[in-house]
Amino acid sequence: MLVILVSFAFAFGLVLSRVGLPPMVGFLVAGFAYNMAGLTPPPGLDFVADLGITLLLFSIGLKLDVRGLLKAEIWASTTVQMIVTTVFMCGVLLLLQFGLGAPFMEMSLATVVILGFALSFSSTVFAVKVLEDKGDLTAFYGRIAIGILIMQDLFAVLFLSASEGKIPSPWAVCVLALPLLRPVFYRLLDVAGRGELFILCGLFIALGVGAEGFSLVGLKPDLGALVVGVLIAGHRRASELSKALFGFKELMLVGFFLSVGMGGLPTGEMLLVAVLLCLVLPVKTGIYHAIVSWFGIRARTSLFSSLSLTNYSEFGLIVTAIAAGQGILSQDWLLVMAMTVSLSFAVSSPLSTHSEKVYRSMFGWLRRFERGFCHPHDAPIDLGSVRAVVFGMGRIGAGAYDGLVPTFGKSICGVDHTPERVDFNRSQGRNVLLGDACDTEFWLKLRSDTGLELVILAMPNHQGNMYAAHQLKNLGFECQVAAIARYPEEVEELSAIGVCTAFNMYEQAGEGLARKAMEGCFLTA
Template identity: 50%
Template structure:
């Protein structure tokens, strides 16, 4: 019973990491080192769980893969150029450290130097998604751009992982080209599995059997198979639900992967120095993202927020080095160095990301000089015109409110949403909706105020977005009445404190709406019965 009790170590260290404002991943890495330092040098149950965590990570990436988003120049161009320049500059930096007499770097061959530089080029998907979801910025332009770049980087890693197997695939691998023909079968199965534990089992089976096992059988990397299976299912209406259902499993299994890194042994003094020296590349990495994204015509704030989100080292760097060590291409000591670098980068990136808006406000004048005009089509300023009602967030709640309010206000209603496809959908349906990101401070600075607005409705799905917007409305002294939606009592209290006059709990409103519809149907049914009785009489 000793091994299960050891799980208390990563649990406590992960809690400690989150308490001080860092990702729990730091706690898991430190727990691996701590267990090794305590004399526990082998945890045999970790390896298969760690492998499963990596496979589910790639399967989840495939499920979220939107090939249209990868076709955007700022995504594929930004990821490709950044990785190429990072490999070049990092290689020169590593060789320079070797020339000044640091033996650990001097011992690296050219191939090993390029491989290490390649591992340094990745940014953490786990860290970025956590930061974006906490802020409610996953669907902002900078958030979607950052996630797109991360997916491109992950694809580059999968290509390497596949090539690193070191053996030519079987001729039967060509048969995998027919795998998309089985998509209708996979879709039909996904339609029938429901929404509970069978959905989770379906996801695990797809990732491991037609994904990992089938690809391994024909001589290809199992990781590639998991990614391809996720990609084949990505177009299904339940793909997002499937991804969410596997989320906790994936995160739990990845804990084993990070713990296993620490099982490689405690870092030596020279390895700590090497990690600190390579961490000096982080400012270059972030600055390069900032320069590139402004060249792709993102505004300075969007580019800077994306660069802070991506300015770290990645768990995929660890995965790449693990694969290289497995085939003898790198010394195992570099895995410990990389683990330290990931930890150091998170320690730096977490507070910088939290203070992103403050940093932008301080350096705004200089950052604005980097902008290119005209701005990105999704990064344009907003011109309101003369509406009487303003609705932020045109999802189901916002569009429903728009249609109901139209009966009183006519066409004097304007919706605002940050997703171009949502804007296009509503405009095609006859609603007036414009593109805008209310969580962007530049949005408020460039907003053309209108005295005609009588009512503002905050209908965004994220409380962070509604709360931030309410704060900005208060700051600019908007005189209109403000109403908002919430989920929990504490959210209602925060919104009322910010001057929101009416807050609607979406769960209570849904229940009231359901009751109202039932009563209306019952009245109609009763009226029909009375009418039929009178005719019969």
């Protein structure tokens, strides 16, 4: 059965990716197709799914700035959003209850409120996966979305503890002493070396200490993985650990999406309810957008954050399972929620992928929601009169910047969308501005007569480099453009739109190494 399930996942993932949807949507469809074929799920699938979610939250913790959660645009917007969305979804459910005579729609008002609360959540798994694929997990809008999702997870922990009648063990207060173990975790990461031992060290911290430790004291295991991830986020190898676990985590998450699709075989009425619930997703998006915009966030940033959250959460499945187990809800609602969550993923995927096109089509209308002030991390910028610009100030971008200084002197600047990276480069003496090269307003603000001579596109996301190159061409900038690429097909795409130099990192790194080696040999001779 396992071989068949893997075949289903690969086939549907491949087909859906070819039509422009993320492979995860194909995995959901594969789960439904596998279930409709009458096949039995292989044992251990739920365990794999849970492991994937736990590692996902651990990886979030490795990149999380806790101080960001204390900002009003995160905690206040989450609280208001959940109240408003819960009330709205309760109204939708009451209308469906009145309009449909299906037996599973017969619910008490208290049950309707519980379902409305569950439908107010957005999927952490889905949103983080989409943001990772776009390379925007650390972008300002991505950090807003992640902050809101983490606040929602905290609400979920409180709800689950109350609804299941589980009171955390008195030993739960011991988790407050976890920061005292940070030096131990740091030491383990230092001595773990590299390779498989380093990966096992990360799994031990995430699963052995975080997930299992929280479970023993009656707390949510996933929350434990998130907490220990935050504790070691400041370690110099935290980013390396996240990358080392990436492939393993991705594989485990396939199990999660497959398990969601295996919820059962829905009837026509169940499918109708799921479709109707997905049709009101734009209202949920509008609620997110209106509330986030209130804190001075620009229309583009608010929309991008909202589109990342335009879905229903797997938390809805958990709430439904609890209510069904207690006899409050019909078991049919498990299938309804599975369909609703799955369809919401299919709706949200293209919206998130093509968020820039959505923004351009709604630009004039969305601007009405902007306040008279702008959040300092979201203010559009002007490069001014510079001769060379480097977009993306990671290791490659910083190296390119330093290499241009002898030629351009102070008439050069870097641009990056990550505040922490901007601060680091400024501390190194570089002229770096906070900005997003994938932001339409960023490009509209630039003057076409700035005297730019050279632009280097060193962003890690190929689509971001492509978009920036298109903007330079469309706005009439007469300058040389160079960009990095990882694969030959990316080099071809960049060259096709007029990029004068497309630098294949892997090929050119070998040539650079050989050149340096030869120079060393001649100097020695």
